[in-house]
Amino acid sequence: MRLITTMIADVxxxxxxxxxxxxxxxxxxxxxxxxxxIFLAVPFGGExxxxxxxxGRGEALGLGRFAKPNDTxxxxxxxxxxxxxxxxxxxxxxxCFDLYRIETSG
Numbered sequence: 001m002r003l004i005t006t007m008i009a010d011v012x013x014x015x016x017x018x019x020x021x022x023x024x025x026x027x028x029x030x031x032x033x034x035x036x037x038i039f040l041a042v043p044f045g046g047e048x049x050x051x052x053x054x055x056g057r058g059e060a061l062g063l064g065r066f067a068k069p070n071d072t073x074x075x076x077x078x079x080x081x082x083x084x085x086x087x088x089x090x091x092x093x094x095x096c097f098d099l100y101r102i103e104t105s106g
Contacts, residue, residue: 021100026077029099033075033082037061050084058084 024032032038034054039047049061052075060071073086083096 021102024080024099024101026080028101029077029082058086060086060089
């Protein structure tokens with residue numbers, strides 16, 4: 001089994017299997033995202049790649065060959081939640097996410 005980090009937006013709700021997952025702390029978030037490409041699961045299927053730099057800059061890299069909404073913005077951690085604000089994504093509205101560490105097989 002391996003551990004992966006999954007972002008779950010509050011507005012999307014949490015399934016019973018996700019509710020049992022371990023919520024990440026601010027340090028877990030820093031350790032898990034800085035300098036890495038993170039994949040945000042989206043409601044219609046697939047994953048949305050995001051890149052986070054140590055200086056607080058972020059980049060939304062698109063949804064593969066079907067849609068490429070590249071965008072840039074900033075990220076920060078507030079109360080053990082990953083927050084981000086991109087220029088055009090959600091009209092520039094700041095959004096915060098709970099992150100959970102979940103076990104998966106594979």
